[in-house]
Amino acid sequence: MLLGLMACSMAARALSPEQALAIAQGDSDARIAALNERVTAQDAQLAPFVEALLADEVRLAGGKVYLVRGSAVTVAGSGASATLPEGAEEVVNNNRMRQALEGALAAFRLSSPDREARAKALADLRDVIDEGLVPLLERAAAKETDERLKAELAMLKAKALIGSADASRRLAAAELLANSPDPAVRSLLMEQLAQESDAAVKAALQASLVKVESRLVWGERLGVLFTGASLGSILLLVALGLAITYGLMGVINMAHGELMMIGAYATFVVQNLFKAYLPEAFHWYVLAAIPVAFLTSALVGAVLERSVIRWLYGRPLETLLATWGISLMLMQAVRSIFGAQNVAVENPSWLSGGVQVLPNLTLPYNRIAILVFAALVLVGMALLISRTRLGLFVRGVTQNRRIAACMGVNTARVDTYAFALGAGIAGLAGCALSQVGNVGPDLGQGYIVDSFMVVVLGGVGQLAGTVYAALGLGVLGKLLEGWQGAVLAKIIVLVLIVVFIQKRPQGLFALKGRSAES
Amino acid sequence: MSTQLGVRGWTGVLVALVVVAVLVPVLNLAVAPGSALHLSDFYVSLVGKILCYAICALAIDLIWGYTGILSLGHGLFFALGGYGMGMYLMRQIGRDGQYKSDMPDFMVFLNWKDFPWHWAWSDSFAAQMLLVVAVPGLLALVFGWFAFRSRIKGVYFSIITQALTFAAMLLFFRNETGFGGNNGFTDFKRLLGIPIDQAMRVFLCALSGVVLVGFFVMSRAIVHSKYGRVLQAIRDAESRVMFTGYDPVAYKLSIWTLSAVMCAVAGALYVPQVGIINPSEMSPAASIEMAIWAAVGGRGTLIGPIIGAFFVNGAKSWFTVAFPEFWLYFLGALFIAVTLFLPNGIIGLLRKLGGILSSSRRSPEARK
Numbered sequence: 001m002l003l004g005l006m007a008c009s010m011a012a013r014a015l016s017p018e019q020a021l022a023i024a025q026g027d028s029d030a031r032i033a034a035l036n037e038r039v040t041a042q043d044a045q046l047a048p049f050v051e052a053l054l055a056d057e058v059r060l061a062g063g064k065v066y067l068v069r070g071s072a073v074t075v076a077g078s079g080a081s082a083t084l085p086e087g088a089e090e091v092v093n094n095n096r097m098r099q100a101l102e103g104a105l106a107a108f109r110l111s112s113p114d115r116e117a118r119a120k121a122l123a124d125l126r127d128v129i130d131e132g133l134v135p136l137l138e139r140a141a142a143k144e145t146d147e148r149l150k151a152e153l154a155m156l157k158a159k160a161l162i163g164s165a166d167a168s169r170r171l172a173a174a175e176l177l178a179n180s181p182d183p184a185v186r187s188l189l190m191e192q193l194a195q196e197s198d199a200a201v202k203a204a205l206q207a208s209l210v211k212v213e214s215r216l217v218w219g220e221r222l223g224v225l226f227t228g229a230s231l232g233s234i235l236l237l238v239a240l241g242l243a244i245t246y247g248l249m250g251v252i253n254m255a256h257g258e259l260m261m262i263g264a265y266a267t268f269v270v271q272n273l274f275k276a277y278l279p280e281a282f283h284w285y286v287l288a289a290i291p292v293a294f295l296t297s298a299l300v301g302a303v304l305e306r307s308v309i310r311w312l313y314g315r316p317l318e319t320l321l322a323t324w325g326i327s328l329m330l331m332q333a334v335r336s337i338f339g340a341q342n343v344a345v346e347n348p349s350w351l352s353g354g355v356q357v358l359p360n361l362t363l364p365y366n367r368i369a370i371l372v373f374a375a376l377v378l379v380g381m382a383l384l385i386s387r388t389r390l391g392l393f394v395r396g397v398t399q400n401r402r403i404a405a406c407m408g409v410n411t412a413r414v415d416t417y418a419f420a421l422g423a424g425i426a427g428l429a430g431c432a433l434s435q436v437g438n439v440g441p442d443l444g445q446g447y448i449v450d451s452f453m454v455v456v457l458g459g460v461g462q463l464a465g466t467v468y469a470a471l472g473l474g475v476l477g478k479l480l481e482g483w484q485g486a487v488l489a490k491i492i493v494l495v496l497i498v499v500f501i502q503k504r505p506q507g508l509f510a511l512k513g514r515s516a517e518s
Numbered sequence: 519m520s521t522q523l524g525v526r527g528w529t530g531v532l533v534a535l536v537v538v539a540v541l542v543p544v545l546n547l548a549v550a551p552g553s554a555l556h557l558s559d560f561y562v563s564l565v566g567k568i569l570c571y572a573i574c575a576l577a578i579d580l581i582w583g584y585t586g587i588l589s590l591g592h593g594l595f596f597a598l599g600g601y602g603m604g605m606y607l608m609r610q611i612g613r614d615g616q617y618k619s620d621m622p623d624f625m626v627f628l629n630w631k632d633f634p635w636h637w638a639w640s641d642s643f644a645a646q647m648l649l650v651v652a653v654p655g656l657l658a659l660v661f662g663w664f665a666f667r668s669r670i671k672g673v674y675f676s677i678i679t680q681a682l683t684f685a686a687m688l689l690f691f692r693n694e695t696g697f698g699g700n701n702g703f704t705d706f707k708r709l710l711g712i713p714i715d716q717a718m719r720v721f722l723c724a725l726s727g728v729v730l731v732g733f734f735v736m737s738r739a740i741v742h743s744k745y746g747r748v749l750q751a752i753r754d755a756e757s758r759v760m761f762t763g764y765d766p767v768a769y770k771l772s773i774w775t776l777s778a779v780m781c782a783v784a785g786a787l788y789v790p791q792v793g794i795i796n797p798s799e800m801s802p803a804a805s806i807e808m809a810i811w812a813a814v815g816g817r818g819t820l821i822g823p824i825i826g827a828f829f830v831n832g833a834k835s836w837f838t839v840a841f842p843e844f845w846l847y848f849l850g851a852l853f854i855a856v857t858l859f860l861p862n863g864i865i866g867l868l869r870k871l872g873g874i875l876s877s878s879r880r881s882p883e884a885r886k
Contacts, residue, residue, distance in 0.1 A: 321809065322853055325852065326853075329851065456678070494681050494685045497681075
């Protein structure tokens, strides 16, 4: 502490050994104060020293600070080469200290001639801002020519001053912060409000808080809507496969979730193959994984249909039990092959990150991609069912199996194709899920109840119903989740579905005519 | 088969009673541990557990085998009964818990000062046993009324019952619900002031057996009564039953509620024997397994589900010790094999074999 004060009193242009010691030793508060003092003094030698600190290359021994770069050892501050004494200790930086060090580096970049670099520096400073850095910010603001960055600098200054000991500075900061677009300002204001003693500042804080909140509310609303639509798009992908197997064929496939799991594991395998053999094209592995996931699941589906399910047509309860048995075996098989732990599926770079729409609303690329993907699958399936020969056959067999057979349709083969198609779409859903969630043997279990709810709600034999039900349940679920928490939301949705079925036992879009009666 | 239990039937019932209520206790408690006839504590607890499962299988059989309603949510009623008993057992721990408090440990841990409202009766055995029956019964009644009234049936009903137990599981996983969250209830010390030791466990095992036999006789009476005939008619052709002037809702609702209550009683007997109840009993998988006990044994017969419960759970306890990684393969294969090849389960298989044997014994040409 004493050393820190001494270091502060000797305001030299270049980093002295004493100042280096003050930054490297002592408690975090004193170290940060010493560090910020040097940052404000725009010490040119500080940056390499801070970098060394961050890289754990600094050692302490006998009140001296040494920089260790490979085999070369120098005394910090003077730059003289030295030998490292016995028992030199490594300088340990806790998280707070690390943030401050990174902030110091960012502060240096504030005076960079490149606008992008300055903007980046401002963003980095946002979390480490401290009253000690205010003079630096003021200097940077004086030099800044870009209006936007200037406003951001002012905002940053307000943030630094909100905790100031001087009430008038706090008041000014509180008023300034009302215009901040940063969502973190709300908690900052609330925190300060809780401990504020000055009445005038309190009122200003309150007023700013109201303003900030009213600005944030839209981002939050849209955020809920987006996560709802995102969940809905996942449910849609899951339910589209079910719409074929259950909706068109009347087969309750409890192994649907496991077919998704197979799709997700297929994605995992493709990812690993790309990693091993095509590392330069790794980022495009997802595109290769899509057909692989589809074909793998479709193949498993076709085998299942040929071996088990075809014997159970017209006996839905038995199908339910048999497919449950299949799901148990598939899960155990995956456990035997890949282990019981979750496996890691990485997002390719073009799917990580997100687009910032509002200050507190960032839409992740992977979720957007799934929304688009679900829409594409939906369109593809609708075209397949309504425009192709296979679709015609599937519809024909669904409506009247015997007449279709009389017309020369090979109904058994159509069943196999249709079931494989449903399974393949489940595989696509699994491929999509692998980009947003965990991939493990019980991946499918979590979605099976929800997806059957979608089919029940949407009604049998209808794609449109499935779409509306999936998106509706997704958005409704997320809205309720924001209001009542995830568990109660699920229960409320369930109760609503039960009540809804009272009114419309055949789902949202019931088939009219004789085929609706079963 | 006769409409009432004949002499042979009653003899069978009597033998079963003697086995569970006399033989099991004597072989475990009175025969020395070294003796070849000694029944180890492990087997007593296994038999006790399976007897409770058999009650569930019987309950499922009444609604599935005889009424054609497949419930995938009976684990919920089983667990609710278990939780009802568990609440009483938690109060019986008294001040012997980790925190030496009147409150159960998990409530002390959550820093609760008072019992939640639904624990009001938990220190009275009689009241709590009433709840064990009443709560699942009422839930089944309300849920069933809504479902049957709007003629939800078949797979729709199965899926909704599955969602019901899934939602309940999520609810019970939460600490705020007041049922111990993830961990549920455990560490029971005594029942009615008597420590839960081996003698108590043997008694509970025997009691489960007696209850099972009692339910069996009751179910037997039900399925052979006029009421039971209507149930089977509903299973075979519900529309025709309606056209004949019966209202299926009342029939379905009553047997559905009875079945739920039977499961709840099984749960209440199960919990003190195994010493734990947690929300995993409500998982959809647990409920589906109950259905397979009935299917394996042979639904539509009353003895079948009991045999099925013993067969599947016996296999489970053997597999999980001998080949733990193959148990799910076996169970899965069982689901498939039973639905594909044995629609009438083990009983159907035995009957078929019996038919072949008796006809070949008579004369070769009589088979035609």
